[in-house]
Structures are given as C-alpha cells and as structure tokens.
Amino acid sequence: MNPAISNGGRRSLWVLFWLLVVFLYAPIVILIVFSFNDSEIVSFPWLGFTTRWYHEFIAEPTILSALWTSVKVASMTALVATALAIPASIALVRRRFFGKGLVSGLLLAPLVIPLVVLGISLLILFNFVGVPLSPYTAAIGHVVIAMPFAILTMVPRLERIPAALEEASRDLGASSMTTFRLITFPLLVPALISAFLISFTISFDELVIASFVAGKQATFPVYLYSQLRLPERLPLVIAVAVVVLVISVIVVVISEVGRFLSERRLEAQTGVAAEEFGSMRTGKG
Amino acid sequence: MSDSTPAISIRGVTKRFGDVTAVDDLTLDIREGEFLTLLGPSGCGKTTTMRMVAGFEEPDEGDILLRGDDVVGVPPNKRHVNMCFQNYALFPHMDVQQNIEYGLKLKKVPKEERATQVSEMLAIVRLEGYEHRRPGQLSGGQQQRVALARALVNEPAALLLDEPLGALDVKLRKQMQLELKRIQHELKTTFVYVTHDQEEALSMSDRIAVMNAGVIEHLGSPRDVYERPATPFVADFVGVLNAAELTVSSIENGRALMTVNDRDRVIAPAEGLDLTAGANVLAAVRPERIDIAKGQVDAGEGSRLSGTVAQIVYLGTLMQFHIDTAVDRRFIVHQLSSDASEAIDEGDEVTLTWPVEDTSILRVGA
Numbered sequence: 001m002n003p004a005i006s007n008g009g010r011r012s013l014w015v016l017f018w019l020l021v022v023f024l025y026a027p028i029v030i031l032i033v034f035s036f037n038d039s040e041i042v043s044f045p046w047l048g049f050t051t052r053w054y055h056e057f058i059a060e061p062t063i064l065s066a067l068w069t070s071v072k073v074a075s076m077t078a079l080v081a082t083a084l085a086i087p088a089s090i091a092l093v094r095r096r097f098f099g100k101g102l103v104s105g106l107l108l109a110p111l112v113i114p115l116v117v118l119g120i121s122l123l124i125l126f127n128f129v130g131v132p133l134s135p136y137t138a139a140i141g142h143v144v145i146a147m148p149f150a151i152l153t154m155v156p157r158l159e160r161i162p163a164a165l166e167e168a169s170r171d172l173g174a175s176s177m178t179t180f181r182l183i184t185f186p187l188l189v190p191a192l193i194s195a196f197l198i199s200f201t202i203s204f205d206e207l208v209i210a211s212f213v214a215g216k217q218a219t220f221p222v223y224l225y226s227q228l229r230l231p232e233r234l235p236l237v238i239a240v241a242v243v244v245l246v247i248s249v250i251v252v253v254i255s256e257v258g259r260f261l262s263e264r265r266l267e268a269q270t271g272v273a274a275e276e277f278g279s280m281r282t283g284k285g
Numbered sequence: 286m287s288d289s290t291p292a293i294s295i296r297g298v299t300k301r302f303g304d305v306t307a308v309d310d311l312t313l314d315i316r317e318g319e320f321l322t323l324l325g326p327s328g329c330g331k332t333t334t335m336r337m338v339a340g341f342e343e344p345d346e347g348d349i350l351l352r353g354d355d356v357v358g359v360p361p362n363k364r365h366v367n368m369c370f371q372n373y374a375l376f377p378h379m380d381v382q383q384n385i386e387y388g389l390k391l392k393k394v395p396k397e398e399r400a401t402q403v404s405e406m407l408a409i410v411r412l413e414g415y416e417h418r419r420p421g422q423l424s425g426g427q428q429q430r431v432a433l434a435r436a437l438v439n440e441p442a443a444l445l446l447d448e449p450l451g452a453l454d455v456k457l458r459k460q461m462q463l464e465l466k467r468i469q470h471e472l473k474t475t476f477v478y479v480t481h482d483q484e485e486a487l488s489m490s491d492r493i494a495v496m497n498a499g500v501i502e503h504l505g506s507p508r509d510v511y512e513r514p515a516t517p518f519v520a521d522f523v524g525v526l527n528a529a530e531l532t533v534s535s536i537e538n539g540r541a542l543m544t545v546n547d548r549d550r551v552i553a554p555a556e557g558l559d560l561t562a563g564a565n566v567l568a569a570v571r572p573e574r575i576d577i578a579k580g581q582v583d584a585g586e587g588s589r590l591s592g593t594v595a596q597i598v599y600l601g602t603l604m605q606f607h608i609d610t611a612v613d614r615r616f617i618v619h620q621l622s623s624d625a626s627e628a629i630d631e632g633d634e635v636t637l638t639w640p641v642e643d644t645s646i647l648r649v650g651a
Contacts, residue, residue: 164374167341170361171368172388172439182387186378 028245035239040232053239063240066223070204073135073219077142077203078196084143085150085195086188092151093158094166108148118144119212126213133215141209146199153198153259157191158184160263190262197255201248220244290353292317292443292475293338293366298347300333307333309499310347315443315477320469322478324486325496326522331479334496335445338477340364352442367436368445372452373428375420381407381431382416388439406434409468426457433468443475450485462489483523487511495519512571517647520569527616528569528647535562540641543568548581549611551588553644560649567648572619574643577606577635579628584638592616594633608637 038050057063091097092104110118122141123133131137161184169179207221214222224240227233291314300308308330315321323331336342338349340361348355356364367388375384385406386399394402407413410430420428429449436444446465450458466489469476480486486493487507495503495510495518503515514520517528531543531551541555543566551568560566570588581591592610599605599622606618606629618637629635 162372162374164370164372165376167361168368168370168374168435169376169387170341171339171366172435173362173391174387175360175362178391183376 031238031245032242034235035242037235040235053235054243056236057239057243060236063220063223066218066220069135069214069217070220073139073142073210073214074200074203076136076139077146078200080139081143081146081150081199082192082195085147085154086192088147089151089154089158090184093155094163107151110145111148115145115206115208119209122209123212133213135214135217135219138210138214138219139203141213142199142203142206145206145209146202149198149202150195153195154188154191157188157259157263161187190259194255194259197251201251205244205248289317291315291350292319292352293477294348294350294353295334295338296348296350298334298337298344298349300330300337300342300344306499308337308344311499311501312347313494313501313504315475318473318475319491320466320476320478320489322480322486322490322493323496324480324483324493324522326481329496330499331481331496332447335368335447335477335479338364338443339366339368339445365442366445367439367441368447369429369432369436369449371448373420373432373449375428375431375435377420380417380419381412381423384420384431385435385438387435392439402438403434406438409437409471410434410464425453426461429453429461430464433465437468437472437474441474443477446476446478448480449478450480450482458485465489487523495522497522513645514569514647517567517569520645520647525572525617525619526569527572527575527614528567529610529612529614531566531568531612533560533562533564533566536560541566541646545590545611549590551590551612551644552586552641553588553646554642555646558646558649560646564649566646566650569645569647570639570643572605572617575616575618575637575639577608577618577620577629577637579633579635581634582636582638584636587638587640588644590616590637592635592637594629594631594635597629597631606635608635610637 035053036049036051037046038048038052088107092100092107097103119141122137122144126133126137165183165187166179169183170176174182205221206219207225210219211222211225218226224237227237293313293315295311295313295315298308298311299306311330311334313334323334325331333342337344338351340356340359340363344357347357349357351365376387379387382400382403385403386394389399389402403416404413407415410433412427412430412434415423415427415431420431423431432449433444449465450461453461462485465476478486478489487510490507492505493503493507493510494501495514497518503510503519505513505515510519511523514523514526520526520528529551531545533541534544534550535542536555539554539556541553541558541560543551543553545551553566553568582589590610590612592608594606595609595615596607597604598607602622604620604622606620608616608618610616616637
C-alpha cells in the first residue's frame, strides 16, 4: 500500500478506475446484448431473446465470401509482415549502423500516419504503377500497418536472447545463416507466432485501407460497413460484429498467453545469462 | 618445445574503438599445451585480445597466427579455436548432448561417433548420465562443465576462456579451478584464460601476461610475476605490496643500500640495474616476506625498518599488521596466525626485518 495516498484518495481512484472500465467495455457489452434482441430496431425495449440474426448471417453467401476474402488477405498480410519483421528486428537489436534511429523511426512510422492518408497514397501508387486493385493490393496495404506491430513484438524477445548464444554457435563452426537456422530462429518462434497472430488480427479488422485498395472483392469489414446503409440489416451486422470480436479476442489472448509462457521458459532456461544480459542492456552491469 | 611453432602467435596487434586504443601493439607467443592467463583490470584489453584470437573482432594492425597460419580476416567459424563464454552461452533449447555435439554435427561427424565422443567428454568433465538434461536444469558449476565439454570436444588448437568462473560462488570457483587445471593436464590442450582475479591466475597458470592499458606489462611464471614484478602496476595488481620511494646511498657487492636513518635501512639486489649512489628508486617488499618483532631487533644482513602498530586484523590463517614505518608509509605485514604468538598490540613499537633478496627495485628514477 502506498502511504502517500490517503484513504479518501484511494476510494476516488477506485471509482475512477471502474468508471474507466465501464466506459471502455459498455459499448461492447451492449453490442453483444443487442445481437440477441428479437427486434429489427436496435434500441430498448428488449423484445425477447433470439439467435435469428446468427442464423441469417450463416445463411448469407455474400457475408461468407467477404469473410473468406478477409481470411485470405489477413493470412497473406501476417505471413509477409512477420517474414519482413525478422530481418528488420535483427538489424535493430543486433547490428550497429549509421542512421539506426532514423531507420527505426521509418519502420515504425505507419503507427502514427492516419490510415486515410495511407489508403489514398496507396491507391494513387497502385494506379500510377498500373497494378489492378485486388485482395493482393489490400494485403500489401495491410503489411505496411502490421509490420510495426510485428517488429515491436519481436524486438523484446530478441533482446532477451543473449548475443553470446549466436557467438557461441559461430565459434563452434556455424556460419551466420546456420546460426540463424539452428539457434536464433528456434528461440524466436514464440515471438513469430505472436507477430503472425497480431498481424492477422490487424488486417482482419482493418476497414479504411481495405476500402481504398481492396477493389471489387470487399473484405469483411468493408462489406459490413456497406450494409449499414440498410437499416433493416443492422441487427445482422451486429451479430456478425460479435462473432468477429470474439474471434479476435481469442486470437490475441492465445498469442499473449503463449508469449508469456515461452518468455518464462526462456528465462528459466538461460537463467543467469538472460538476467545479466538484461542488466547489461539497462546499463546496470 | 622452444623451436616448435607456437599455438597462437600475436604479432604487433593494435585494436581501436573510436578514440580508445583497447590493445596497443601487443606481441605474444602462446606455446602449444600451456596454460596462459591474460590478467588485468577491466578495460585493460584482455577480453578484446581474446576476441581477436577467436575472430569476433578484427585487429586494426598486426597479425594473428594459429599454428603458423595467419587468420586475420578469417571468420570465427573457420578458426580452429573454441571459446568458453562468461555466462556459458549454452543453447537453452537443446539438451546437454545436443549442446556438446553441436560442433561435431556441423563437421558432419557420423551419429555413433558423435555419441561416443560426447560420452567421453562427459566422463572427462564428470557429468556422466546428464546427456538429456536441459541447461536450465543444471547448476552453475554443471553448466560450466557442459560449456567446457562443448568447446573441448572439437579438439581446438587452443581453448579460450573468458572469465569462465566469474558467475560461480567462491567455494565452487576454487573447486572448478582445480578441475580446469586437471582437464587441461589430461587433454594437453592449450588454454588461454582471461581473468581479473590475481589469485585465480596465480594458482592455475603456467605463464601469466599481466595487462594494463592495452599492453603486456609483465609476462612470466606466476612465481616470477608475484615475486619479481616488472613494474609497479604489476606489483600492485598481483598482490598487496609495500612500496616506498627511497634514495640509494651506496652500491656494494651488487647490493644497493638505502639508508633511512641511523638505525633503519633497506637493502636490495642491484644486479642488472643501472644504479648509482644518489638515484631515486621505488623499492618494494611483499607483506608475507616481512618478519615482525616487538621493540628494537638486529636485522643482520638484511633490511630493517622500525615502526608503530596502527592496526591488527585477524584473517583466519593470517594475521595482518598495519605498521606506520620510518619511511612515512604504512606497511602491511602478514604472519601466519599460528606463528604470530608473540603478544604484539596496537600502539606497540616494532621492528620489521626481511632478507636482501626480498626487496625488489620496481623503478629507477623519479
């Protein structure tokens, strides 16, 4: 307990915390509640429980085809973003080179560039180069925004793998490539899985860029957004949104739990080494 | 031995990091089969020297020869030396067997032969039956043995050890020192050992290279380095040292006499030194070479200094006396506790005496 905070202060902090939680999660709860409301108008009063909207959703081929497009785009995005993030994070963590700050800034810049700006720029670029819009162009756009997340997932893991392991491998006769294959890559796998799942989720949920560059084959969020023009379709859209929400949450939770567990295992395995390495990085050693 | 090619020959090697010269025109031949220690404080260039031999750093100037072949520019995986890292650097996702056979596997040694060699190595480091443990399941000392086995199984031209015992507690460290010496003796592999621990260096090495600021200040046997240190730095780094600036009064029969007052004097061997009467010198004597006695005592041939006991520290097997002496310096004297039976108390007037040959002249001139 922090003695600097009085009892009254602690109570108001507690209230503030719960207000914040309500503010963050109330919309989601309401969404879930209304997806089961037996009414075409999304408002109170509650007219009874139904799973009708979910049945309609499953019976609708255009929804399923949009879903399938999104799965394809998200898989391509996740694969490419993760693959590109490997050399990028290794360069950022292991190498010393001129302009490293600038390079890391450039790599992470898509985090702060407005999506609308990115979407328009990509559209102009694809038109200029003459690439027809398709799920592939959507995937390219998504790689741009997913890669910073993939890099930020891998960097901390890489920082916890002592560089001495790679030196030891080189010392025992392995080339740089063999060292990567036998030492770095296997130790990086948990972070790769996290990066893949996070990139997948980012792409799967993304609306703005996809609406600019996905072309005629709408991705799932683009399709949902287009349906909002028709009021009677709203409850259906809500049911779909709930399904997407649940899947996204499950994916992210799995990836985070997996990363946490493997992180702990690496710590237990390298023991002192990882600890010393950490303190060296923070400048205590 | 003298005419055979050295295992490692470092010739005029310089390494700079920015404006800092880490290793400065260093030349050193390491003989086949010897246990050589690079000893020095942190930042003296000892680890950089070792990393240049291993291939993790390239020298800015000079040559490094492994068994006669120049290896500058050769990547570490193509150099026939192996290294033991400070924190062992065992591969956490592999078991002990996989760790040890890593080098052999890369050399495409067949499976059965690998297994035989691994179990031979495990016998040498006394870890039989640990093949399928993961590094995380081993104690620090056991991890150290695996790291040794992993390096030695490749039969390197030299084994480079970078402060390998630094992470172990004192008792285990002493035990591993003996183990290392035994293993080196058994395999007759050249060991190059980097440490800042003078005791470790003295107890294990055939030869010690004491390094300071990128150069070797003294290369010699442990006894040589300890008893006849080449420079004041070496003397100070390798042990507690009593040193004083004195003026030579006369030279007689190859001995330099430095008179302190009408009773006290320091006498040192002067052979091989360019000494004349009136020269200023830095003279030194080790704490355990000095005899201490209450009151005024005759010193016979040797040196003699009177002083006052300022402090007595009990160190178990040793008693440590801090004496304010007639040369205006506090001297430290070690006596075995069992010998120091005479009741000397703090504040007592005492006389320190030691034989002529135990005085070393560390420096001539101011």
